[in-house]
Amino acid sequence: MLQSPQSFRLSNGLLVIVEPMLDVQSAAVTLLVPAGGVRDADGRCGTAAILTEMFTRGAGGLSARELSAAMDNLGLQRSIHVGNAHVTFSAATTADRIIDALPFIGRMVTEPHLADEEFEPARDLVEQSLMSLEDEPRQRLGKVLRQYSYAAPWGNSSEGELTDLPAITNEDVRRHYQQFIRPDEAILGIAGNVNFDQIRETTETAFGGWESAPVSDLAGGTMPLSPCHIEHDSAQTHIGLGWNTVPYRDARYFEAWASVSLLSGGMSSRLFTEVRERRGLCYAISASLSTLRDEGRVFAYAGTSTERAQETLDVTVAEILRLHEGITEDELQRCKARAKSSLIMQQESTTSRASSLARDMYHLGRVVSLDEINSRINALSTTQVRDFTIEYAPKAMVLVTIGPHALNSACVTSLS
Amino acid sequence: MLQSPQSFRLSNGLLVIVEPMLDVQSAAVTLLVPAGGVRDADGRCGTAAILTEMFTRGAGGLSARELSAAMDNLGLQRSIHVGNAHVTFSAATTADRIIDALPFIGRMVTEPHLADEEFEPARDLVEQSLMSLEDEPRQRLGKVLRQYSYAAPWGNSSEGELTDLPAITNEDVRRHYQQFIRPDEAILGIAGNVNFDQIRETTETAFGGWESAPVSDLAGGTMPLSPCHIEHDSAQTHIGLGWNTVPYRDARYFEAWASVSLLSGGMSSRLFTEVRERRGLCYAISASLSTLRDEGRVFAYAGTSTERAQETLDVTVAEILRLHEGITEDELQRCKARAKSSLIMQQESTTSRASSLARDMYHLGRVVSLDEINSRINALSTTQVRDFTIEYAPKAMVLVTIGPHALNSACVTSLS
Numbered sequence: 001m002l003q004s005p006q007s008f009r010l011s012n013g014l015l016v017i018v019e020p021m022l023d024v025q026s027a028a029v030t031l032l033v034p035a036g037g038v039r040d041a042d043g044r045c046g047t048a049a050i051l052t053e054m055f056t057r058g059a060g061g062l063s064a065r066e067l068s069a070a071m072d073n074l075g076l077q078r079s080i081h082v083g084n085a086h087v088t089f090s091a092a093t094t095a096d097r098i099i100d101a102l103p104f105i106g107r108m109v110t111e112p113h114l115a116d117e118e119f120e121p122a123r124d125l126v127e128q129s130l131m132s133l134e135d136e137p138r139q140r141l142g143k144v145l146r147q148y149s150y151a152a153p154w155g156n157s158s159e160g161e162l163t164d165l166p167a168i169t170n171e172d173v174r175r176h177y178q179q180f181i182r183p184d185e186a187i188l189g190i191a192g193n194v195n196f197d198q199i200r201e202t203t204e205t206a207f208g209g210w211e212s213a214p215v216s217d218l219a220g221g222t223m224p225l226s227p228c229h230i231e232h233d234s235a236q237t238h239i240g241l242g243w244n245t246v247p248y249r250d251a252r253y254f255e256a257w258a259s260v261s262l263l264s265g266g267m268s269s270r271l272f273t274e275v276r277e278r279r280g281l282c283y284a285i286s287a288s289l290s291t292l293r294d295e296g297r298v299f300a301y302a303g304t305s306t307e308r309a310q311e312t313l314d315v316t317v318a319e320i321l322r323l324h325e326g327i328t329e330d331e332l333q334r335c336k337a338r339a340k341s342s343l344i345m346q347q348e349s350t351t352s353r354a355s356s357l358a359r360d361m362y363h364l365g366r367v368v369s370l371d372e373i374n375s376r377i378n379a380l381s382t383t384q385v386r387d388f389t390i391e392y393a394p395k396a397m398v399l400v401t402i403g404p405h406a407l408n409s410a411c412v413t414s415l416s
Numbered sequence: 417m418l419q420s421p422q423s424f425r426l427s428n429g430l431l432v433i434v435e436p437m438l439d440v441q442s443a444a445v446t447l448l449v450p451a452g453g454v455r456d457a458d459g460r461c462g463t464a465a466i467l468t469e470m471f472t473r474g475a476g477g478l479s480a481r482e483l484s485a486a487m488d489n490l491g492l493q494r495s496i497h498v499g500n501a502h503v504t505f506s507a508a509t510t511a512d513r514i515i516d517a518l519p520f521i522g523r524m525v526t527e528p529h530l531a532d533e534e535f536e537p538a539r540d541l542v543e544q545s546l547m548s549l550e551d552e553p554r555q556r557l558g559k560v561l562r563q564y565s566y567a568a569p570w571g572n573s574s575e576g577e578l579t580d581l582p583a584i585t586n587e588d589v590r591r592h593y594q595q596f597i598r599p600d601e602a603i604l605g606i607a608g609n610v611n612f613d614q615i616r617e618t619t620e621t622a623f624g625g626w627e628s629a630p631v632s633d634l635a636g637g638t639m640p641l642s643p644c645h646i647e648h649d650s651a652q653t654h655i656g657l658g659w660n661t662v663p664y665r666d667a668r669y670f671e672a673w674a675s676v677s678l679l680s681g682g683m684s685s686r687l688f689t690e691v692r693e694r695r696g697l698c699y700a701i702s703a704s705l706s707t708l709r710d711e712g713r714v715f716a717y718a719g720t721s722t723e724r725a726q727e728t729l730d731v732t733v734a735e736i737l738r739l740h741e742g743i744t745e746d747e748l749q750r751c752k753a754r755a756k757s758s759l760i761m762q763q764e765s766t767t768s769r770a771s772s773l774a775r776d777m778y779h780l781g782r783v784v785s786l787d788e789i790n791s792r793i794n795a796l797s798t799t800q801v802r803d804f805t806i807e808y809a810p811k812a813m814v815l816v817t818i819g820p821h822a823l824n825s826a827c828v829t830s831l832s
Contacts, residue, residue, distance in 0.1 A: 023439040023440075024439075024764050025760045025763070025764070026757070026760050026761050026764060056683065056693075057693070064689075064693060065684065065689065068682070068683040068684040068689070069684045069746065069750060071683070071684075072682040072683065072684045072750040072753065072754060073746075073749065073750050073753050074753060074757075075753035075754050075755075075756050075757030075758070076757070077754075077757060077758065077761075078683075092757070092761065093757040094756065094757050094760050097757070120696070121693070121694070121695070121696035122696075124696035125692070125696050125699055128696075128698060128699040128720060128721060128724075129699040131651060131652060131721050132652055132699055132700070132719055134650055134651060134652055135551075135553050135554070135648075135650050135652045135654070135719075136552070136554075137551050138551070138552075232551075233649060234550055234551050235547060235550060236547060236548055236550055236551045238551070266484070266488040267472065267484040267487070267488065267494075268481065268484040268485045268487075268488045273480075273481065273484070276541070277472075277473070277480060277537070278537070279537070280536070280537035280538075280540035280541050280544075282544060283541055283544040283545040283548055284548070303548055303551075304544060305544060305547050308544075330485065330489075333489065334485060334488040334489050337488060337489050337490060337491035338488060338491050338493075339491075340491050340510065341442070341490075341491030341492070341493060341508070341509040341510050341513070342491070342493065344441045344442050344510050345442050345493075345508065345767075347441070348440050348441070348442060348764060348765070348766075349764070349765070350764075351761075
């Protein structure tokens with residue numbers, strides 16, 4: 001049983017949104033703090049990533065070991081992730097222990113030690129993580145595709161840049177913390193078998209001392225020009241494509257969702273049947289929506305052997321361009337059926353609900369109920385979706401490839 | 417609310433185990449058929465993998481498109497996976513539609529077309545998937561580590577071998593289907609908001625016509641000798657270690673679980689704090705249990721830059737060998753707390769429950785309730801766990817590395 005979410009704001013500005021779920025025994029929290037990679041200073045790309053590594057290394061008088069022992073003791077499954085917009089703290093455990101867990105999350109966020117002796121190991125790990133991308137071309141492709149698709153700082157790599165790391169100091173990390181780890185635009189989502197009043201009291205105690213400070217605006221930048229090819233000695237080629245669509249907050253977002261779902265939403269979707277099943281061109285192919293608050297993109301990926309890469313690119317782009325052709329009621333109906341079952345499953349996961357609550361508040365300033373999503377998806381007509389695919393047909397496409405040699409990009413460059 | 421699972425057997429031998437979960441709206445199924453990679457004939461490694469690709473390509477008079485459209489129409493999230501022991505069919509959707517979905521799964525399993533014209537594209541995809549491992553050294557390491565840790569056919573690659581693929585024909589695939597896709601030792605697990613009698617009736621209809629045939633015993637084989645190094649041109653080195661432990665069915669399995677949990681069960685676990693946090697040696701490090709019905713292994717993984725690889729290997733092995741030292745009540749308590757919250761979350765996921773039901777029946781012939789797991793874990797003492805780590809301390813270790821050059825393996829070879 002899902003109750004309506006309730007929200008409140010602490011006097012320091014932290015927005016808390018709570019959805020009690022009385023049929024479950026677990027509880028989950030997601031804290032979004034607008035201190036992600038977009039806030040890294042020029043030539044210091046990786047500061048937010050190092051800071052993210054530092055939160056667990058001692059806080060509020062507890063050493064790194066004491067802190068992680070205390071949280072493990074509560075069975076707290078947790079992670080801290082640096083994204084472009086946010087540093088995100090996620091955690092989940094049994095509902096009866098979430099009240100004891102919140103103060104530890106509060107300590108990490110509001111009183112991290114950021115000790116000098118922890119800085120080098122933290123920076124080393126960020127460096128290791130970036131170097132490991134060399135052996136993960138698919139992940140690397142995602143990073144580069146983003147850089148070519150969103151203007152700086154939104155296209156910046158939130159994981160950092162190897163060339164910038166040596167210049168970053170613990171002073172930079174502390175400054176990043178002071179400037180951006182602030183409650184003013186932070187959002188805490190909580191879902192599970194919890195009591196609203198008790199959550200309210202606990203968050204006051206755990207986060208009430210977090211000092212407010214205004215967050216400055218971001219300056220816009222530029223982005224490099226596609227196509228981009230990265231040499232990689234392998235018999236495989238990885239292909240990434242990106243084009244414009246509407247962001248999550250847009251009134252037409254669900255039309256965008258349906259159009260990507262037609263392309264890549266299930267085993268009967270167009271890319272899967274045409275490129276993978278019928279032609280056997282590549283093992284992995286997918287398309288998905290990426291959204292900032294004010295901009296959206298569709299990103300598509302295909303990984304294949306180098307000798308099939310050109311055909312894979314050409315066929316994939318052709319499928320994308322003919323998306324408006326022949327959209328049937330049946331096809332749209334299948335997208336709706338898939339959406340329904342995936343919404344039901346989300347509703348049964350406290351982790352997924354906590355993160356949706358926080359995400360909705362960030363993008364929309366309100367929570368969209370799963371019922372509302374379901375009815376908006378059900379209301380979509382084929383005409384609406386076709387009109388959208390025509391209006392938002394790619395007028396330009398970003399192409400990034402990783403492999404032994406560049407592909408002929410005529411199918412993409414001829415668009416502009 | 418969880419009810420006790422109930423099971424029944426169809427006259428053809430198929431074992432069905434159902435756990436009604438009345439607080440959820442979804443339902444999930446897992447079907448294990450003992451037709452995995454261990455059944456591939458000599459020199460035909462990949463037959464089961466190709467067959468797995470063929471199930472979706474038309475069945476029971478429906479073309480590939482009709483079949484996938486029908487299942488997408490029911491919102492069915494699904495996958496077919498080839499493992500060593502089993503080909504596994506997994507599916508989930510809303511509870512009200514699972515009854516309509518089961519007959520389609522039944523058709524795929526009992527009446528696949530296995531048409532000649534679908535064979536080449538299916539084999540091509542298996543080939544593509546194997547070739548893509550070149551760009552995924554971590555996945556490749558897992559495959560090789562298994563080959564060096566379990567004697568054939570259990571160490572065989574269920575994904576197939578590139579060198580064997582050209583020899584495999586559709587005749588081989590059909591023979592594999594005829595011999596091994598049989599109900600006699602197959603297990604169907606179902607969890608969710610379902611009615612037992614209705615499930616019983618539907619499975620009779622959907623799987624009742626599946627013809628029984630006895631499944632032959634497996635002949636044992638040998639395995640190659642560790643250490644193994646695979647040359648890979650990169651600045652990264654991937655390290656895999658394996659050693660013996662007890663299988664899931666063993667009375668001491670939970671002691672094995674606790675010992676791996678001490679090593680790698682959370683952020684306060686030994687490998688994480690010693691190798692990653694304190695020394696900053698590598699970004700990714702983990703250890704986990706692998707289990708066949710009669711044998712078990714611990715597999716450990718570390719990925720790092722090549723210049724730190726030797727130290728990472730030495731430190732990791734040293735931590736593994738000193739596992740019995742200084743196990744405290746607090747340390748074990750943290751493992752128990754983590755287990756409790758992860759059990760609660762599993763209990764809230766129909767997909768996870770369906771797969772546990774089938775897995776328990778395969779390994780144990782009965783379902784272990786989450787309460788039983790919880791109480792067996794709670795009953796563990798530090799003495800018990802320490803005794804286990806001493807008795808099952810690695811007497812020999814398998815070492816597999818992928819990177820620009822081999823490491824000094826003295827820390828491993830000196831054990832035997």
